[in-house]
Structure formats: structure tokens, C-alpha cells
Amino acid sequence: MRLDAGCRICFEASAPSPLILMLRPRSGSGQWVVREEYVFEPGVPVVEYTDNYGNLCQKLVTPEGAFRVVTAACVETADEIDVQLGAPFVPVQHLPNAVLQFLLPSRYCQSDLLGDLASEIVAGHEAGYDQVEAIRHWIQTTVEYCYGSSDSSTSAVDTVKSKVGVCRDFAHLGIALCRSLSIPARMVVGYLYELELMDLHAWFEAFVGDRTRSTEGRWYTFDATQKELRGNRIAIAYGRDATDVALATQFGPLQLVDMEVWVKPADLETP
């Protein structure tokens, strides 16, 4: 399904402030960016670069006063997410080198502290995809989704205790539990069609075997906030956890005063 998605962010700065944005979805095997738009008001010089995870980042200095960012993209998305029950665990020695970093603990995903819980959750499940699905299901049924229940310092360990959180907390917990079983896991932020309470969304991916093609393995999508896996997602950024994929990282007296997000079916015709 072709989606029109975008966001409008309004900042207010009491002094010029460096800002790093990560708001440009990339075309890849899973999605194709048919049309895209990215505007700053007022216009400022921008440097765009690629980070360690392949994300396109925009570095700029906002002027004093109001600063508005508008991005919009028309993206061809997959209607169905690939599900591979039974896809096997990939032993560490067979993982691609670039995937190994997603085994390590990170700021919000203290996998080194959650090994016992993970083993309990996946008991009886086959190593690989089925373990990740068991983790996803456990989070979905155990942690309560509650808007405003956590903040930017909340980590997977916090969520295990509080049993409440938002999409980013659900993803952090899923990632931490996977990594504690030596399954690489990474965070994704992006758009999801028909998300209740429209906003940017976060979910996670895990790297397990691929039974349909002759490769060691691949990334699969998981989303613990949803009862059923739903397609029509647009990934904007990938990383170890929320620190790597912040859509806006600011370094000055800058306030986000308003934000609007939209995701809707694309208009039928392309010019």
C-alpha cells in the first residue's frame, strides 16, 4: 500500500541552537520512497551525513525564534510483515560482522541484567524466531500501554519493574530480552498506518535465520504494542536504542512547541 506520511515540528529557540534531525526515510528492500519533501522555515544551511547505522542525518543551527520543520513522504510499503515461525537461531560465529554490535547492551537496553527473565519467558520455545515471538507476546500481554507513563530516561529494566510504558519502552524491553539470548536486536522508529493516537512510532527487529533463501539470516519486524503484526510501516531510522534514533537531538535552548504527524493512503495519481 502506498502511504502519504509526514510530520510538522515547531520549535522555539531563545538562542541559536545546534540540532540534529533524522527524518528522512531511506529506500531499501522493504520500502520505496516514491516522493519526498523536506522543508525548513526559515531556511538555514544544512549538512546531511550518514551515521554508523546508515541513517541520513541533518545537522543545522536553528535561528533564534520560531523554527518549523516539515517532512512528507509518499512511500510504497509492504501490506504484510514477513513472519517465519520456526526460523532458526543464528549462532554468533555465523552472524554478519556488521550485525554483531546489536548483541551488546545499550543505554536503555541493559541486556546484561535480564538474562534470567528472558530464559523464563522463552522456556519451551525453539531457539530463534519463536523465542522472539514469545518475548513479543509476553510484553504485549504483561506490560500495559499507557501514554505518559514513562519519560526519556526510562530503560528496559525500569519497564520490567513498572510493567507500564509507551511504544519506545515496549521496543527497548523486547530488544534487551533478545540480546540477553544472543539474538541481535535493533530499534526502529517510523510511521505505522492506522496507529491509534497518531504519532511517530517505535518497534524492533530481531536477526534470525532465513528458511526461504540461502543466506545466514535476516532482520524480522516485531511490535509488542500490537496484538497482531501489522504491515504498512515506514522505517525512518535504525539504531541500538532510542539514543541512536532520536528524530531530533538538540544542543541548545530549544523547545519543541508543537508536533503533528500524519499517515494516510496515498493519492492515487503521481504527477
Add this chain to the structure above:
Amino acid sequence: MRLDAGCRICFEASAPSPLILMLRPRSGSGQWVVREEYVFEPGVPVVEYTDNYGNLCQKLVTPEGAFRVVTAACVETADEIDVQLGAPFVPVQHLPNAVLQFLLPSRYCQSDLLGDLASEIVAGHEAGYDQVEAIRHWIQTTVEYCYGSSDSSTSAVDTVKSKVGVCRDFAHLGIALCRSLSIPARMVVGYLYELELMDLHAWFEAFVGDRTRSTEGRWYTFDATQKELRGNRIAIAYGRDATDVALATQFGPLQLVDMEVWVKPADLETP
């Protein structure tokens, strides 16, 4: 000046053919992509990846029959190209490591064979920017621009002999002469506003000192096909020479049957 630029390429394949395209301009310090569009007819799965030079490449397999690619971009461009007469030569040991590769000879830029000619051309000029400008001027006044005078196998050495060529040959010769003086040089393909006989264009960049900021050096734009350096350029791809920046590299029975290129001032309003 904000430009609307794009191209429409029509292929005809007698059998499915792998194709690598390089048609997506990137935002950077010199240009900002405000809006972009990239469509295939019929639609096919595409993998996009970044090559060694930072270009976004699209890998796909065309179906049998007609295949059409349309890309369009609205890009904020610089009206004036930076000129730095007197900017000094950067000694090899001070060049950034990533720039060193642009000192080496390549398929169409046999810098190892053109040292004597280069020395002759730049005699009396200060090492650095002024040498590159002398090279550019020499090519501009010595080589005749003649559409259809060369083909895809023509190299800088061939052009020295024939004294005739198209934009790609002018760029190759400029690059080869710079490298023979240990000045890093690279090829750029892209759009140029008000190019006579509208088509995709090729020019080159050379890396010399920067007198205005506290860095070792930077890339400067040169174009030996023009009497005067003109701005309003959109770079699409960078590389050692034409092999690296081919807008379409094909691996099958695929024929380019038609191609249209446009560059015009952008419509005033952005939606």
C-alpha cells in the same frame, strides 16, 4: 536559486536485465533537496545502497519489455560557485585519508601518462587553485566541444590527441592533469541550469587549500566546458571517473530508447 530538475529514461529489454541506477541527488553542504520523486513503470522491487563514494545506488532487475524511470527533484542550489584564486596546494601528507584515492589514475584518467603536459600547462602558476584554473582554461581553449565526437571508451589520453570531445571528456582530462600534479580530483555528474542542449552534464572538482576557514582544504568546482564558472548546479554522483558515476549501468539485453532531461526554475510555492 531553487531548481526543478529531472529526467525520464525509457528502456526496452528483450529479457529481464539487472540494472544499477545512480539518479538520486543527495543533500549536502552545497545543495538541499527540498522535494524529490523517483518512479519506475512498471514498479519493480528495488534495493538502494550507498557506494564507496557516498552515492545512493538503486539495484533492480527490469522486466522484459518497456521500462521507464522518472526522477524529479526540487533543489536549492548555489547561484555562485566558490572561487579561491591563490588557495594553496595541500601537501599529500596533510590530505584527509578519504581524499587520497582521488590521486590515483583510473580507467579514463591516466594521470601517470600526462605529467609532462600538466607541468607545461601550469608553468608559472602558483601551486594549488591557480594551477587547476590554468588547466581548466587550457582545456576550455584547446579542446573543441563537439557532440558525438567521442564514445564510452574515450579516455583523457585519447582526448589529448584528438583535441575534441564532450563534457565527460573535458572532465576526464581536467582530472587526469590535476592528479598528475598530486592534486586530488574527482568527477561529478549532475544537472546544470541553462546548459545549452539540455542533457545530464559532467564536470570536475579539485581539492586544494581553504583560506577562509581553518581546515586543510576542500573541494572546488571546475567546468572546462564553460567560458565562465556558473552556479546553479545539482550534483547527482561523485567518483573517480565515468565508470563510478554512470547514471545507469546495465547487465543484460537492455536498450536505452529515449531520454529526456529538464532543468528549470522551481515553481515559487511549495505545498
Add this chain to the structure above:
Amino acid sequence: MRLDAGCRICFEASAPSPLILMLRPRSGSGQWVVREEYVFEPGVPVVEYTDNYGNLCQKLVTPEGAFRVVTAACVETADEIDVQLGAPFVPVQHLPNAVLQFLLPSRYCQSDLLGDLASEIVAGHEAGYDQVEAIRHWIQTTVEYCYGSSDSSTSAVDTVKSKVGVCRDFAHLGIALCRSLSIPARMVVGYLYELELMDLHAWFEAFVGDRTRSTEGRWYTFDATQKELRGNRIAIAYGRDATDVALATQFGPLQLVDMEVWVKPADLETP
């Protein structure tokens, strides 16, 4: 001073275990590896690759039973560490893109939680090198060095509370405090000549301005475990924090049963 440094690590595995080692110092601007040796007993196939931070990593599967790793290097080191009192803070927009990742919080360096403490510590100091030195001095005089006082889960926030730790904790705290002031900081593990209680050592680097050369800035060495900054260091690995620079990351029933580290003046003659 030319140093002979190395380590011998003995593992015991109850079953074959994947293991990633990071034990090969690289030559760079600050150190030159004159001679090096790297042996496994028994011999096993090894894949070496470079991670995101430029470290050379060795991936292997240990056999069941005893497994011994011996590395030794003869390295030319700097006798004095560069000190630059007064070197200025580099504004975020001028940092090299590859340095930006070292501004983010990480598993053991929760810079997002330590801003108030950092501001207090550096009050009255000029932004840049002097702030980092104030942080280093504060840690050195406030946190007690006590072998065995922390474990692999101890983070900078924990150390702020406990006021006790080992070299890795001192480094994590220094890094977290720097990042909370928007000064990029990274972890280093390596060898230090005449370290009391010889072992592998950890310290940190911060990125601030360079007043002696025409570049935006550079990495400077800091070590909060020492009263005075001492040279004769061999860096083995760089990263965000201890997760990235673990000399051995294991994924199986593997026990480290013995480890010996040595650092001494190199024999005068090289063969």
C-alpha cells in the same frame, strides 16, 4: 619510549563457545606497533574484522577444554601526554560527523542524568579542555579507587552514588560528565607503563579544540585514576563505553581461569 606489552589469557570451556576478542593494538598517529605477536593454543580458525570504531576484532569458536590466548606487542609510545589548558569547546555544529556519536548516552554513561552534577563541577572553568580537566580532577579527588568494589553492571550513575570504583568506573564517570556538557568523550582500554597492580587499564578521551593546528579539534587523553597525567600508554580499543571495548566478549560456557598482563621497557635491539 618503546614498550613490550602483552597478555596471556587462559579460558576453560565446557562446550565449544563463540568468542570475540579485541586484543590487537593498531598503529596510528599516537603509537607505532613495531612488532606484534598473536597466538592461540590450540590453533583455531579466526575471522578478523574492523568494527564501527576502527578496532580490529577477532571472531572464533573456542574448542571444548583449555584455550589460551597470548598477545604481545612492541610499541613506540609517547612519553608525554598532550595537555592543552585553554583549548576551547568545539560547538556541536563544527564537530566532525564521525565524532557526533560520542555525545550520546550509552549503557554505562548515562549522560542524560548527570547534567546538574557536571555543571556544578565545572562552574567557573572555561568551556573546553579546562572543563574536562576539572571533571578529571573532581573524580580523582572524590571517588576512591578500590579494587573489587564494582562489577560488570556498574554504571556512572552507580559510581556517583557509591563514590568508589576501579579504572573502568572512573572512565565511565568522566565520559558521562563530559557528554552531559556536549563534549564528545570516548573510552579507551590499553596498557599503561608502571601501572600499580599490573593489569589492563581503562581511561578516556575528550574532543576539544586544537590551538596548535588549523583543525576544528582533536582527542585528548584523560585519566582520573592518576594524580598526574602520565604517558607511555598503548591504546588497544576505542568505543562508547565498556560494552564496545570488551577485550573478550563470550557467548558460551567459557570461563576465564587465568590472566597475566605485562608492560616493560622494550629490549634495546630489534632483530
Add this chain to the structure above:
Amino acid sequence: MRLDAGCRICFEASAPSPLILMLRPRSGSGQWVVREEYVFEPGVPVVEYTDNYGNLCQKLVTPEGAFRVVTAACVETADEIDVQLGAPFVPVQHLPNAVLQFLLPSRYCQSDLLGDLASEIVAGHEAGYDQVEAIRHWIQTTVEYCYGSSDSSTSAVDTVKSKVGVCRDFAHLGIALCRSLSIPARMVVGYLYELELMDLHAWFEAFVGDRTRSTEGRWYTFDATQKELRGNRIAIAYGRDATDVALATQFGPLQLVDMEVWVKPADLETP
């Protein structure tokens, strides 16, 4: 077999000269560097960096006068080169992205000009490994090895005409012919045990399918200078052709006055 290999290069500079060396073999899946040594006389500051092909490069400025480089390595090598008759051609769309660059023509490997010759040579052979072996065999039996018969400007097209060359010319021709059939090919320089007239050696690798493991393909070793494929090789550098893998690239009045190369079975004991 464990080999002791190394070289001693003596330069003489009439003025300080920038020099880039590529003399440090890397450990990888095919070889393990047990011990290594790398010395400059007189000592100079050196910056080591990794190029686009993963080679470790050393950048320095030689002093005026004599300058000597000695490198030695003890490397565990494979006694037998992997041979895979029948290994299939990998279609371009299935090649790893990082391999695609090895399909393009380069300075000494004008694959765009040799398609007809290649088709003739491989007529009747199955696409893939067998084609590369046919190319290797054709070169081995058609081109005469003659020391001193070519120089640093000799390309594959030149060698097709002259039918004479040295190891580097044999490799360039093999690479160019492979690429013209859309088989990725790259140059390797290194040491070969029991090479007649001991010197550094050059050969090539081609990327075709892997029938023994579940991956798309892998690099295989080919050497057209030898009647039979021989093992006990130490790869030092990889690249598109000789421009990328020059063991010494100089940028000043520097003369190579003497060079000695050795490869012999390693002493039995390691210290």
C-alpha cells in the same frame, strides 16, 4: 604451512617526500598473522589508516637521504587453494553490494574493450568458476612470462597485443576478462612460497557461487602465472588493479634503490 615472509626496501630521497605504504598483511579467514614486525630507519611519525578495500596503509614523509623500510611477518597460510569446478555464476542482482565495484573497468583492466575476446575464450564453459578457470588457462598458455617486458603503464589491452608480461600483467588481463563477463574480479598482491625469482607477487580473485555453504558466493584465488594453483600465499593488499595496491606510492624525489624479499618456512618455535 607457517611462513616467514618479509621485505626490505631502501629509498634515497633528495628532499623530504610523502610516501604511502601498504605493507601490512591483515589476518582474515584465509590467513592468520602470528607475528609481525614493521620498522623504519630512521624512525619517522606514521599515520596508519584503512582504505576503501580494507587495506592498512601507512602515510609518512621520508627524510632527505637514505630511508629503509623492513617488514616481516610469520603467517599461517593455507596449503591448498580452494577449487570449485562447477561453482555457478552469481547474477548481478544477487551480488553483495560491496562486491559490485569489482565489475567496473579500471586503469589497467579495460573490461569494456575485451568482451569479444572473453566470450571466445570461455565458449563452451559453464558460467561461473569454469569460465574463470578457462580464462586463467588461456592466459597461462598464451601469454609469455618475461621479466622486464612491461612497465608501470602497461594495461590489459596492451598485454592482449604483446602477449608477454609479468605477474601484474597476467593478473590485469585475468581481471579484465572476468569483468567483461560480469564476474567480479580483484587484484591481490602478496607473497608466494617458492616463487621462482623471489619477489612480491600479484594474482587475482574472482567472485562466483559457493556450493558448499549457504551464501551467495565468495572470492576464489586464481594465478595465471602458474601451471597449477599453488597454496601458501600471503595476501598483503586487495584492490581494483595495480593502482589500488601499490606497495609504495610516492609523491616526491624518492628513489627505490634496493629491495629484497624473502619467503621461507617459519622457524618451528614461537617464543
